[in-house]
Amino acid sequence: MKGWMSTGVSVMLAASLAAGCSSGQEASKGAAQPGAGEPKKEAQAGAKTESKPLAIKMFAGLYNDVPDMNNAYWTEWQKRTNSKLDIEWVPDGDLNTKLDLLLASGDLPEVLASPTSTRPTLLNAIRNGAFWDLTPFLGDLSQYPNLKNNLAKDALKYLTVDGKIYAVPRSRSRIDPGIKIRKDWLDKLNIPVPTTLDEYAAALKKIVTSDPDGNGKNDTLGLIGHGVIVNDGDASFAAGFGASDPTYNAEGGLIESRLTPQYADLVAWFRGLYQDGVLPKEFAVMKKTQAEELYKTGMAASYVRSIWWDDEWEKSIAKTQPNPKILDLQLKGPKGDAVDLQTGVSGGYYISKKVPEEKVKQLLKYFDYTASQEITDLGYYGIEGVHYKSVDGQKVLTEQGVKEVNTTSKGAGVLAYAKWGKVESASGTKAFNDAKKKEVEKFDEIGKVNPFAFSQSTTWNNTWTKYENEWKAMVTKAIVGQITMDEYKAYIDKLNNLPEMKTAFKEFAASYKQFMGK
Template sequence: MNKINKRWTTWLCMFLAVSMLAACTGNSGSGETAGSNNSGESGSDQPLDIKMFAGLYNEIPDMNNEYWTEWEKRTNAKLDIEWVPSGDLDTKLDLLLASGDLPEVVAYQNQIRPTLITAIKNGAFWDLTPFLGDLSEYPNLKENLAPDALKYLSVDGGIYAVPRSRSRVDGGLKIREDWLKQLNLPIPKTFEEYRETLKKIVDSDMDGNGKKDTVGLLFVNNPPAMFQAGFGAYNPTYDNDGGLMSPGLTPQYVEMVEWFRGLYADGLLSKEYAVMKESQAEELFKTNRAASYGRPIWWDHEWEQAMKQSGQPDAKILNLSLTGPHGDAAVGLETGVAGGFYISKKVPEEKVKQLLKYFDMTASQEMTDFAYYGIEGTHYTEKDGQKVLTEQGVKEVNTTSKGAGVLAYAKWGKVISASGDKAYNDAKIKEVENFDEIGKIDFYRVITSEAWRETWPKYGDEYSSMMTRTIVGQISVEEFKAYVDKLNSQPDIKQAYQEMANAYEQFNQQ
C-alpha cells in the first residue's frame, strides 16, 4: 500500500500544479504572448508557423523529407512539432500542463484525461465554439467528420478541440488462419470455441523449433476492447441507486477476469503478459511465436509479410467475429475521434482563426488521401485502382505522419493496408464489414465527471494490481469480487456513478 500511496501523492501534487498553473494561463490571449507570430495571415503568402505537441508512433520523422515538405507546401504551413513517443504521451502531457508553458497546439488522443479536463476548465485552451459557429466557414469540418465528432470533444457545452479523425472500425482479434488449416481446426465462433482452439495450437509446435512454447493470446496491459464488449461490459450498467457503473467494476467484467484466469492457468496467455510491452508482443506475433493478438486491422498485410520472411510462407491473419457468453459481439469500436487538437489560450484570436483554417484544409479529402499515401510515384504507385506504398512510402507515410492534421473520416481507414493490393484490401473489408454494426463503444471513454476524475485515481493502481493478481492465481476470484463489491460501496464512487449517469444522459441529449 505504501507504493500506491506514494503514487497517489505524486499524482495529487501534479493535479494541483495543473489546476494552479493552468488557471494562471487562463487570461492569456491578448496577442502579446508567445505564439503571436503573424506568419500565414489571411491574404499573405507567408506560411503559417505552427508549434505543436504530438504523438510519435514510428521512428522520429525527418521533417525535411519529401512527405513533410509536400505537406507543408500544400497547407502553406511551417511545422515545428515536438514528437513524443506514444508510451510517454500521458506523462509528458501532464508535465506540459503542469508547467503552463504550452505550445500553440496540443494534439492528444484521450479527450477525457483528468489533467487535460482540469486544464480546460481553468482556461488553458480556447473554447472554439464561437469560432466554429455553424461550420459554414469550415466546409471540410462540416462535411467530412465522423458522426458526433465535435460532441466527443465538448466540455461543459463548449467545443475545445477539432478532432483527430480515425476509423470507428480499428482493432481486431487476430488469429493465424493458416495454422487453423494446418491443424484442421474450424474458425472459432464463440469464446469457448476460441479457448479450445488456442489450447490445440499451444499444444502443437507451430514454429517448428521442437518445443511447445507457442503463446496462445498475446495479452498486453488491459484486456483488449473486443473481450470487454463480448462479456457485455460496454452495456450501460446501473447500481441500485441509478448510478452508471464503470465497465471495469461491473459483474460482467469480473466474469471476464475469471475467464482470463482460466486462460492463464491453462498456459494460453504469456506468462510475462503483465510486464510485456506492445513492441515485444508485436515481435512475438510477427515471428510466428503466437497464435492470437488484438491490434489495428491495417497491420495485417505488413505482419503477414514479416511472418513469411520468418519462415512461414503461407502465413495468413484472420480477424475473428466471436460471440461472448451472453450473446454480445466481441467487437470494440472507436468513436471516430482519437482525441483532438487543442489551441492554447496564449494564441491570439486572429491566429486561432488561421489555425482553424489550416485544420479545415487538413480535413479535406485531398489532404486525407495524401496523409494515407503521399506523393504518386514517390510514395505510392497505383495498380488496379489501388494505391500501394513504395519502399520510401512505407518509411515516410505511417501513423505518425497522420498526426499533424484532422483528416476526413474514413470508414475503412484503419482496415485498408497501404502495402496491400486491391484484392487483399477488398477481402479484408469483407472480413470485417459488419463490425461497425455489431460493435460497441466504451462509454466511459466518452463521458466524464469531476467526481469520477477525482475519485478513481485513488483506487486505480490498487485495482489494476488486484486484477493482475487474480488472473495469475495469487488471489481467488471470490477475493477479487469482494474487492470490487467493496469499491462499489464506497460513498465517493457511488457519488461519482451518479454524476456519470447524469453526464451520460446529457451526452445522449446533445
C-alpha cells in the same frame, strides 16, 4: 522478456520550410482564403500569392520510427498546408505518462494532439483554463466547410466539455481493432475458425502446446498485449462480456465499465487463459512496442490491434515463416459480440490558452484544410509516383511510401472521416483489401461503443486516480491466482460503495443521458 524491454524517448523534431512560390494547388471546395496555415492559391490576375508559413509547435504520438520531417511526405504536407511544423514526437508506449507530466507542468506547446478526450488529467486541465474554448471561433462552421461536412457523426460533440468544444478531432474510422489469429496455424493444426470466445480460448490453448512454427522449441505465445490484462484489446473482449453495455446501480448511477460485474467476468476468463498458458506470464509488464515486435516476427498467435496492420505484418512474418495468414475474428461472447467500435474520433487537437487569439483562428484554418479530401488522401497514401502507384484501381504504397506514410504521418491534422480508414492497408493489393473489408464488414453493425468513450464525471476524475494503480494490481493478482475471484469481487464492491464513486456514477448517468438526448 528483459531483452525486449525498451524505454521510449520523446524526440523533438523541427522542420524548416522557406517561404516561396505558391504550389498552384487549388484548395478543396469551400476552403479558406490564402493566409498563414492555409493552402496557397493563384490570384485571379494570374500572379502567385505568397504568405508566410504558419509555424506550429505540437505534441503528438509516435507510432512508427521517428520521421524525418524533411522527407518527401512531410515536405509535401507542409507545402500544401503552408505550415512549418515543430513536433515533439512521443512514443506511443510512453504517451499517457508524458501527457500527464506535460499537463501537470503547465508548459504546454501551442497544440496538444491527445489520443483521448476523456483522460482525467486532460479534463482537469481543460476545466482549469489550459485550453481555448473553440465554440465561439467555430460558430456554425460556415467558415470551416471541411470540419462541417467531412467528419464522423457527432465528432465535435465527443470533444465537448461542459457544453463547450475544446478541440477539433483526430478522425479515425469506427471499425478499428480486430482480434487477430494466425489462420495458417489454425489450418496446420486442423482447428476450425473460432466463432465464440470459448472456442477462441481452446484454439489458443492447442496452438501454444503444438509448436506451430516448427522450430522444435514449443515457445509460441498465445494472446499478447501490454499492461493490465491486454491493454491493446481488452475493450474488444469486454464488449463480448457485456461490459460495454450501460450498467446502473440501485441509485440509478452509471457504473464505470471496469467496475461492472461483467468486467469481473472478463477478469475470470483471463484467469483461465493464464492458467492454460495462453496468456504469457509477462503480460502485466509487456510494452506495446514489445508486443508488436513479437507478433510481426511470428512468435505469437493472437494480438488485438488495428486491422490495417495485417498486410504489413504478414509480409514481416513471411521473412521467417512460409505463407502466414492473419484473420480478424468475429467472436460471440456470453453477452454480445466481441467487437469494440470506435466513435470516429480518436482524441483531438487542443490549442493552448497561451496562443494569441489571432493565431487560434489561423490554426483552425489549418485544421479545416487538413480535413479536406485532398489532404486526407495525402495522409493515407502520400504523393503519387513517389509514395504510391495505382494498381487495378487500388493505391499501393511503394517502398518509400511504406517507410514514410503510416500511423504517425496522420498525426498532424484532422483528416476526413473514412469508413475503411483503419481496415485498408495502403501496402496491400486491391484483392487483399477487398477480402479484408468483407472479413469485417459486419463490425460496424454489431460492434459497441463504450459509453465511457464520451460520458464524463468530474468526481470520477478526482477520485479514480487514487485507486487506479491499486485496481490494476488487483486485476493482475486475480488473473495470476494470487487472490481468489471472490476476493477481487469483494474489492470491486468496496470501490462501488464509496460515497464519491456513487456520486461519480450519478454524474456519468447524467452525462450519458445528455449526450444520447434521452
